[in-house]
Amino acid sequence: MKASRQSITDFILHLHPRTVPYPTIRFRLSWGLGGMAVVLTGLLFLTGALLLLAYRPTLEEAYGSVRALGRDIPLGYWVRNIHHASANLLAVVAVLHLLRTALTGAFGPGRRLNWTIGLGLLVFVLAANFTGYLLPWDQLAYWAVTVSMAALGYIPLCGDWLRGVIQGGPEIGQATLSNFYVLHVAVIPGSLLVLLLWHFWLVRRAGGLISTSEGGEPIRRIPVVPNLIAREAAVGLSLVAFVLFLAMFWNAPLLEQANPGMSPNPTKAPWYFQGLQELLLHLHPVFAAFVWPFLGGAALLLLPLIPGSALPGGVWFGSERGRGLAAWAAGGGALLAVAAVLADNALRQPGVGMAADALIARGIVPTSAVILLAAGGYWLLVKAANRTRAEAVMAGLVAGFAILTVLTVVGVFFRGAEMHLVWPWHGTGGSL
Amino acid sequence: MSKTDTRFAGFKIGRRTFFNRIWTVLGLAALAEFGWLGISFLASRRDRNRPEREVGVVDAGEISMFLPGTVTAVPQGQFYLARLPDGGFLALSRTCTHLGCSVPWDEEKGAFVCPCHGSTFSLTGEVLTGPAPRPLDTYPVRIENGMVKVDCAKARRRDRFLAEQATRI
Numbered sequence: 368m369k370a371s372r373q374s375i376t377d378f379i380l381h382l383h384p385r386t387v388p389y390p391t392i393r394f395r396l397s398w399g400l401g402g403m404a405v406v407l408t409g410l411l412f413l414t415g416a417l418l419l420l421a422y423r424p425t426l427e428e429a430y431g432s433v434r435a436l437g438r439d440i441p442l443g444y445w446v447r448n449i450h451h452a453s454a455n456l457l458a459v460v461a462v463l464h465l466l467r468t469a470l471t472g473a474f475g476p477g478r479r480l481n482w483t484i485g486l487g488l489l490v491f492v493l494a495a496n497f498t499g500y501l502l503p504w505d506q507l508a509y510w511a512v513t514v515s516m517a518a519l520g521y522i523p524l525c526g527d528w529l530r531g532v533i534q535g536g537p538e539i540g541q542a543t544l545s546n547f548y549v550l551h552v553a554v555i556p557g558s559l560l561v562l563l564l565w566h567f568w569l570v571r572r573a574g575g576l577i578s579t580s581e582g583g584e585p586i587r588r589i590p591v592v593p594n595l596i597a598r599e600a601a602v603g604l605s606l607v608a609f610v611l612f613l614a615m616f617w618n619a620p621l622l623e624q625a626n627p628g629m630s631p632n633p634t635k636a637p638w639y640f641q642g643l644q645e646l647l648l649h650l651h652p653v654f655a656a657f658v659w660p661f662l663g664g665a666a667l668l669l670l671p672l673i674p675g676s677a678l679p680g681g682v683w684f685g686s687e688r689g690r691g692l693a694a695w696a697a698g699g700g701a702l703l704a705v706a707a708v709l710a711d712n713a714l715r716q717p718g719v720g721m722a723a724d725a726l727i728a729r730g731i732v733p734t735s736a737v738i739l740l741a742a743g744g745y746w747l748l749v750k751a752a753n754r755t756r757a758e759a760v761m762a763g764l765v766a767g768f769a770i771l772t773v774l775t776v777v778g779v780f781f782r783g784a785e786m787h788l789v790w791p792w793h794g795t796g797g798s799l
Numbered sequence: 800m801s802k803t804d805t806r807f808a809g810f811k812i813g814r815r816t817f818f819n820r821i822w823t824v825l826g827l828a829a830l831a832e833f834g835w836l837g838i839s840f841l842a843s844r845r846d847r848n849r850p851e852r853e854v855g856v857v858d859a860g861e862i863s864m865f866l867p868g869t870v871t872a873v874p875q876g877q878f879y880l881a882r883l884p885d886g887g888f889l890a891l892s893r894t895c896t897h898l899g900c901s902v903p904w905d906e907e908k909g910a911f912v913c914p915c916h917g918s919t920f921s922l923t924g925e926v927l928t929g930p931a932p933r934p935l936d937t938y939p940v941r942i943e944n945g946m947v948k949v950d951c952a953k954a955r956r957r958d959r960f961l962a963e964q965a966t967r968i
Contacts, residue, residue, distance in 0.1 A: 630901045648930060652898065
C-alpha cells in the first residue's frame with residue numbers, strides 16, 4: 368500500500384518538476400488555462416471513446432446512430448453534450464491560453480519552439496472540432512463542410528488538388544465522411560497526444576511557467592506536492608463539475624438529416640469559424656479563405672523570431688503602462704471592425720458584384736490598407752509615443768484578436784436570413 | 800593491405816560512416832515508400848468516387864410547360880430551367896459559384912438568393928450582388944420534338960451572360 372502510494376507520487380513528480388518558482392503558482396498569472404485545456408482534452412478522450420461505441424460512420428447510418436444516442440442509450444445524449452461542450456470550451460480556452468502566453472511575454476528565447484508547438488496544438492484543436500462537426504451528417508454538418516471545401520478550392524495552385532484529397536472525390540459523400548472520421552478519431556487525437564507531451568516537456572525544460580526575475584535575488588522555490596498539485600486539482604475538478612453541469616442544459620445541436628438539395632437559410636459555419644465567414648462576405652474568396660488566414664498564421668509563427676518582440680516575462684502586459692495600451696488597442700481594433708462591417712454593408716448595393724476587378728477592390732486594396740494601418744500604428748507607437756517594440760507587437764496582437772472577436776460576434780449574433788445584418792432578438796440565426 | 804582497404808582509403812570513408820549512410824538511405828526510402836503508399840491510396844479513392852449518378856441527358860419537359868420569364872427547378876438534374884422573356888432557354892446550375900451552397904429561386908424578388916453568403920443572381924444567372932465571383936454555371940440545352948433536353952454531364956463556366964448562351968426554338 369505504502370509502495371503504491373509512493374509510486375503515484377513519483378509519477379506525478381515525474382510529469383512535474385520537484386519544485387516550482389513561488390511566483391508561478393499564482394492563479395492570476397496563468398488563470399490555469401493550460402491545465403484547463405488538458406482537463407478538457409481528457410474529457411474529450413473519455414466521452415469520445417464512449418461515443419465511438421455508438422457511432423457508425425456510413426452515410427446511411429451516421430445520422431440515425433447519433434439520433435439513437437438520445438433515444439436508446441441511457442444518458443447517451445448527456446455524453447454527447449459533454450463532448451460537445453468540452454470541444455467548444457477547448458477552442459475558447461486554447462485561444463485564451465495563447466493570448467495569456469503572449470501577454471505575459473512567454474514566447475521569448477528559451478520558449479520559442481514551445482510557442483510553435485502551441486500553435487500546432489491550436490490548429491489540431493480547431494481541426495478536431497471541425498472534423499467532428501461533420502460526423503452527425505445533419506444539415507448543419509453537410510453545408511458547413513460544403514462551404515469550407517469550396518473555400519479550400521480557392522487556395523492558389525494546389526487548392527483543387529487539396530480539395531479532391533480531403534473530400535475523397537469530386538463531391539461530398541461517403542469518402543468525405545470516412546476521411547473526416549479517420550482524421551477525427553485517429554490522426555488528430557494521436558498527433559495531439561504527441562504534441563501535448565512535447566509541449567509539457569518543453570515547459571518543464573524552460574524551468575516551469577514564466578516568472579519575474581527580481582534583480583539578482585534568487586527566486587524562492589516551493590515543492591510541487593502538495594502546493595501545485597492541490598491547485599491543479601482545484602481548477603481541474605471545478606472545471607469537470609462545470610462542464611457536466613453545463614452539458615445537462617446545453618444540448619448539442621442536431622438538425623434534419625443532410626439534404627444536398629437544400630441549404631438552410633442562413634447557413635452558418637461553426638462559431639469559431641464565423642469570423643472567417645464574416646470575412647467571406649466582404650472580401651474576395653481568395654483573400655478571405657487563403658491570404659488573410661495565411662498572413663495571420665505567418666505573423667503568429669514568426670512573432671517569437673523577431674528580436675525584442677516578447678514582453679518582460681511574468682507580468683501581464685509587461686507593465687501597468689502596457690495594460691493601458693492593451694485596453695486602447697482592444698477598443699481601437701473593435702471599433703475599427705464594427706466600422707468596417709457597417710461601412711461595407713452600406714456600400715454593398717445591387718449591381719456591385721464581385722466581377723473581374725473584385726480581386727483588386729475586395730482583395731488587394733483592403734489587404735494593403737490593413738498592412739499600412741499596422742505599419743503606421745507600429746511606427747507611431749515606437750517612434751512617436753516612445754514605446755518598446757514588445758509593447759507595439761503586443762498592441763498589434765491585442766487589436767488583431769479584438770477584430771477577430773468582433774467579426775465572430777457579428778457572425779454569430781447579428782447575421783440573419785441571407786446573411787443580412789439583423790438585431791439578434793429579431794434574427795433566426797445561430798448555429799450553436 | 801587488402802583490396803577493400805585501399806578502396807575504402809580512396810573514398811575516405813570509414814566503416815561507421817559507410818553504414819550510417821546506408822541507414823539514412825534506407826530510412827529515406829522507407830519514408831518515400833510510405834508517402835507514395837498514402838498518396839496512391841488517397842488518389843485511387845478520388846478516381847473511384849466519380850459521381851455514381853451518371854445523369855447525362857435529362858428530359859425537362861415540353862416547351863409549353865415553361866412560360867417566358869419564369870424559373871422552374873428540375874430536381875432530377877439538379878438545375879433550374881430559366882425561360883428568358885424573349886423565349887430563350889437557359890439551364891442554370893443550382894450550385895452557388897461562391898462557395899457551393901444550393902441557391903433557391905426567390906419568386907418575389909425575381910432572383911436567386913444564396914443563403915450562405917447572400918449573393919444574388921438574376922434570371923439569366925448573372926451576379927446582382929456579391930460576393931459570388933461569376934455567374935451561375937450553365938448546362939447545354941437542346942430542343943427535340945417540342946421537348947427540352949438538358950445535358951448535365953458537364954457544367955459550363957462563364958464570365959458574363961451572352962445572348963447566344965440561351966437556346967431558342
